[in-house]
Amino acid sequence: MNDAPQRWERTVTVALTGASGTQYGLRLAECLVASGVRAYLLVSQAAQVVLKLEAGLEVPAQAAAAEAWFAERFKAAPGQLRVFGRQQWTAPVASGSNPPDAMVVCPCTTGTLSSIAAGLSEDLIDRAADVVMKEGRKLILVIRETPLTAIHLENMLRLARAGVVIMPASPGFYFGPTRVEELVDFIVARVLDHLAVPHQLLERWGERDEAGGA
Template identity: 80%
Template sequence: MASEPSSPWPKTITVALTGASGSQYGLRLVDCLLSAGMRVYLLVSQAGQVVLKMEADLEVPGRAGDAEAFFRDYFKSTPGQLRVFGRQQWSAPVASGSNPPDAMVVCPCTTGTLASIAAGVSTSLIDRAADVTMKESRKLILVVRETPFTPIHLENMLRLARAGVVIMPANPGFYFKPTRVEQLVDFMVARVLDHLGVPHALLPRWGDESVPPT
């Protein structure tokens, strides 16, 4: 029997952009993953589409095929490297445990999405993809963007953390003395990439000589 051809991409990462403020985190993450040679499955909620327009001036088409063409041009990705799926596209590979990605990141993650994932409610492809990632014991990272947190938010985060989900609120550090907003975005994206095992050189690491002492 002939063996299946190996994938040209070392990892496949699902990235979901939801309606929380902080769309630049998600856009930068996708850009870095593609630049590192990873394949990206991109999911954008309806509210996430609105926030992309508000925060990044991006008019993302509603149809999945058109959105894929839009983002492929935006990121200048290679053919087949970036796939975009619709919110109810249940035929997408991320909807089944027989073809799960290596990891999934919801960035930014609304507390509503957090609640749906914690409750196991799969009413959208984002919820279902997260559920599949968890049940197949793949890494799931939620970059939660909200403040302050209510007890309900905290209980949902605790429940998911106990299930092995990485809860990574969008809390950039300042020890490297950032002077631009882009550096704060890169701080969070660097932490996500570290947990995905994707090499990067976005920021100096703590303890390096290039990091100013506190």
């Protein structure tokens, strides 16, 4: 029997912050695990509050307990899903010597946006984002706020110029959604596309016409 730890081809960090729309982050993490990607989860204290308000979920505060909770929920393979504490500076995401392939802050508060744009690295989410940027890996921020101030827009522009993908949680309606879950999947599908993770979450533009054509 081979007891060697499994090696994962890709690793993506998913950070949930206190913006409304925690369903986006949960669904993204679920899809990544289902696709065979190793997922590192970072959950802010405010996100834990919003998860309870929006989804009725009480995520354990301790990282180890939260890891077991998420792993069971998403049916992750052993070692496929890791959860790190907000000040766990020994986590692999805190160092450029062991960066993930990509990171998604989903949903992303404008406060987190500001901290990342300023390079503050006051908690592990900020530091993980800073590491991904400095190591030239992909960083996606799923902003969930409206209306946006000039300060928010300036922070987005600053990060976009640094190569960060700014992806506001603005689902489309052209595919005729009838359930909230379909709107969530629309945004998650766009994130997965930018991560080059295959999925079948929604019908792509033009596919309906092609199917009904000659």
